[in-house]
Amino acid sequence: MLSLELALRYVISRKRPMAMSLLGIVFGICFFVLTQAQTAGFEAFFIRTILGTNSALLISDRFQNSDGVVHEIDENGRTRFLFNSREGSRYRDGIDHPEMVHSALSDYPGITGVSEVLRGHGVMHSISNKSSVELHGIHLHDHQKVSDIGKYVSQGSTNRFATDPMGVLIGSRIFLKLGIQIGDRVSLSGGNENIQLRVSGVFESGVNEIDKNRIYLHLKTARSFLNRPFGGAVFQVSLEDPGNAPAIADQMQSFLNHRVVSWQEREQVWLDVFKALRLSSAITVSTILLLSGLGIFNVFAIMVIEKKRDIAILRSMGFTQSDVSSIFLWQGVIVLILGIILGSLLGILSTYGVSQLPLRIRGIFSTDSFVVHWDPWHYIWAALISTIFVTVATWIPARRASKIEPAKIIRETN
Amino acid sequence: MSVPILCAHNLFYDFEESGNSVPVLRDLSLDVKPGQVTSVVGPSGCGKSTLLYLLGLLDKPESGEILLENNSMTQASEQKRTEIRNEKIGFVFQFHFLIKELTVLENVRLPILKSGKSLQSANAQSEEILEKLGLIDKLNRPAFKLSGGEQQRVAIARALSNSPRILLADEPTGNLDSSNSDAVFEILNEFAHEGGITVVMVTHNMDLAQRSDEIIRMMDGRIVT
Numbered sequence: 001m002l003s004l005e006l007a008l009r010y011v012i013s014r015k016r017p018m019a020m021s022l023l024g025i026v027f028g029i030c031f032f033v034l035t036q037a038q039t040a041g042f043e044a045f046f047i048r049t050i051l052g053t054n055s056a057l058l059i060s061d062r063f064q065n066s067d068g069v070v071h072e073i074d075e076n077g078r079t080r081f082l083f084n085s086r087e088g089s090r091y092r093d094g095i096d097h098p099e100m101v102h103s104a105l106s107d108y109p110g111i112t113g114v115s116e117v118l119r120g121h122g123v124m125h126s127i128s129n130k131s132s133v134e135l136h137g138i139h140l141h142d143h144q145k146v147s148d149i150g151k152y153v154s155q156g157s158t159n160r161f162a163t164d165p166m167g168v169l170i171g172s173r174i175f176l177k178l179g180i181q182i183g184d185r186v187s188l189s190g191g192n193e194n195i196q197l198r199v200s201g202v203f204e205s206g207v208n209e210i211d212k213n214r215i216y217l218h219l220k221t222a223r224s225f226l227n228r229p230f231g232g233a234v235f236q237v238s239l240e241d242p243g244n245a246p247a248i249a250d251q252m253q254s255f256l257n258h259r260v261v262s263w264q265e266r267e268q269v270w271l272d273v274f275k276a277l278r279l280s281s282a283i284t285v286s287t288i289l290l291l292s293g294l295g296i297f298n299v300f301a302i303m304v305i306e307k308k309r310d311i312a313i314l315r316s317m318g319f320t321q322s323d324v325s326s327i328f329l330w331q332g333v334i335v336l337i338l339g340i341i342l343g344s345l346l347g348i349l350s351t352y353g354v355s356q357l358p359l360r361i362r363g364i365f366s367t368d369s370f371v372v373h374w375d376p377w378h379y380i381w382a383a384l385i386s387t388i389f390v391t392v393a394t395w396i397p398a399r400r401a402s403k404i405e406p407a408k409i410i411r412e413t414n
Numbered sequence: 415m416s417v418p419i420l421c422a423h424n425l426f427y428d429f430e431e432s433g434n435s436v437p438v439l440r441d442l443s444l445d446v447k448p449g450q451v452t453s454v455v456g457p458s459g460c461g462k463s464t465l466l467y468l469l470g471l472l473d474k475p476e477s478g479e480i481l482l483e484n485n486s487m488t489q490a491s492e493q494k495r496t497e498i499r500n501e502k503i504g505f506v507f508q509f510h511f512l513i514k515e516l517t518v519l520e521n522v523r524l525p526i527l528k529s530g531k532s533l534q535s536a537n538a539q540s541e542e543i544l545e546k547l548g549l550i551d552k553l554n555r556p557a558f559k560l561s562g563g564e565q566q567r568v569a570i571a572r573a574l575s576n577s578p579r580i581l582l583a584d585e586p587t588g589n590l591d592s593s594n595s596d597a598v599f600e601i602l603n604e605f606a607h608e609g610g611i612t613v614v615m616v617t618h619n620m621d622l623a624q625r626s627d628e629i630i631r632m633m634d635g636r637i638v639t
């Protein structure tokens with residue numbers, strides 16, 4: 001405690017260099033959490049969007065047993081299928097027996113929703129324009145369980161869609177292009193027959209791909225339009241724990257004998273981009289902390305030289321080597337703790353500030369302000385990195401201080 | 415005859431200078447009697463300071479033995495020597511070595527707090543000694559704001575605050591004028607004769623040396639009689 005008291009005095013008596021060192025850490029931590037909150041924020045938003053539109057798992061395409069499947073008899077004598085590689089297997093388009101898959105999934109653990117989706121293509125006409133569309137036939141009730149479709153509807157409503165067998169939910173970009181209103185009739189061609197649909201609502205997911213291509217119809221309507229009374233659909237599945245999707249996908253794939261793709265696999269390219277972004281900003285900002293660590297090293301190295309007489313007399317009056325080094329280590333601790341507290345506070349404030357900044361993004365998701373993600377781990381990492389740098393920056397001078405030979409300094413001084 | 419409190423037997427001390435080993439102390443032996451002021455005199459460079467550092471366990475001889483209260487210090491660990499410095503030895507040098515970030519009281523109580531005593535008793539003990547040295551009104555002044563004579567008296571107070579058995583002073587009056595020198599010497603004299611503290615003082619001031627209880631004369635790393 002005596003060492004701590006001396007450390008405090010030394011810190012207080014060196015306001016300027018200490019304040020500079022402190023400032024480095026404060027800004028380092030602040031920038032660290034701020035950039036992490038942003039990159040993680042955009043990533044989280046992106047993930048929420050892809051889960052909200054295309055769900056955690058997509059079950060499609062039945063494997064052809066002869067090619068991609070390896071049989072194995074397990075301990076209980078049951079036949080299991082193992083897949084060596086997805087690329088190596090052949091599969092048939094769509095699910096042939098949706099009821100079977102549906103019932104097989106009904107008591108599968110960890111699943112919060114299953115929605116059968118029949119996909120196809122068509123051309124949508126309004127009076128003034130036309131647009132090629134990717135139609136998704138759904139049971140609205142099922143689909144709401146696996147997606148945020150309700151939240152994305154910006155005009156009209158899902159209720160309107162639910163009660164109208166010929167209703168259609170249209171991507172916002174298509175809606176704009178066709179120049180139509182809610183309640184208008186549009187025709188859909190290119191399938192079995194031309195059909196007339198009524199616009200029940202417009203959705204905007206923010207994902208360009210979806211907003212400019214996708215429409216939702218009732219599954220029955222889609223089946224008749226596409227002339228596929230049975231089969232051919234895919235399943236979107238939502239999970240309690242989307243983070244566990246790859247493992248569940250693997251399991252489910254061998255269980256169902258259908259191709260199952262997790263959102264992580266589907267969106268791997270984007271997820272990798274976000275990961276790289278997050279890592280590179282962490283590394284970049286850590287250099288601020290590294291530099292302030294060097295600054296602290298410099299301050300303490302000079303202080304050890306300035307304070308060698310104090311060190312000598314303290315040693316002569318019974319302070320041990322470790323007492324002396326702890327005087328300097330405590331100073332590091334004081335600066336570090338203050339830096340972590342102030343840096344985190346400033347980080348919180350500026351993260352909040354940034355989240356209020358207007359920023360319009362459309363393309364891979366939709367937002368009108370900066371997206372931030374609050375995560376205590378950002379603060380823990382920032383604290384950890386600064387602790388490492390400050391520890392090294394203090395430990396070396398502290399060690400040097402403890403090695404000072406009192407007799408030598410006293411002889412030089414007198 | 416009283417038993418010596420501090421003995422040196424056959425001390426040798428060299429220092430390395432550009433690869434050569436230069437002898438400083440050569441087979442030096444001495445006994446210091448308790449409760450007295452012993453002055454060490456001799457020309458510059460004869461090894462007086464070196465001897466004091468060895469007696470105070472701040473440095474180690476090449477060979478020879480230091481006995482403190484009849485215990486050999488040769489085998490003592492660095493930890494043990496540090497403890498002994500705290501408990502039994504006080505140092506005063508020509509330079510005051512006060513810590514300028516601390517007040518007078520805070521400087522003086524450092525060795526007491528280091529020995530593990532409570533803040534209250536450290537304060538009480540420090541105030542008592544500062545009172546004796548006429549510094550009680552300077553208690554809370556920053557140490558660097560005092561005059562040279564006052565600073566040296568604070569240094570003496572610090573050396574004596576933890577009630578050491580031995581006070582080692584290396585030219586304690588070297589930076590002081592004659593009236594301050596006299597005052598410092600009188601303090602040491604008083605603590606020796608009334609407090610039972612053993613004082614070993616290196617000095618160039620022959621007048622003060624004459625007034626001490628015993629004089630040790632040194633020349634070329636040896637004691638001369």
Ligand SMILES: Nc1ncnc2c1ncn2[C@@H]1O[C@H](COP(=O)(O)OP(=O)(O)O)[C@@H](O)[C@H]1O
Pocket residue numbers: 408411429438456457458459460461462463464465
């Ligand atoms: N560590 C050392 N570095 C340099 N010189 C030393 C060292 N130790 C002793 N000396 C030399 O030894 C001699 C004695 O020094 P010292 O004990 O300080 O003498 P005194 O105090 O009697 O003047 C001097 O010549 C001094 O330069």
Ligand SMILES: [Mg+2]
Pocket residue numbers: 462463464584
């Ligand atoms: Mg000397």
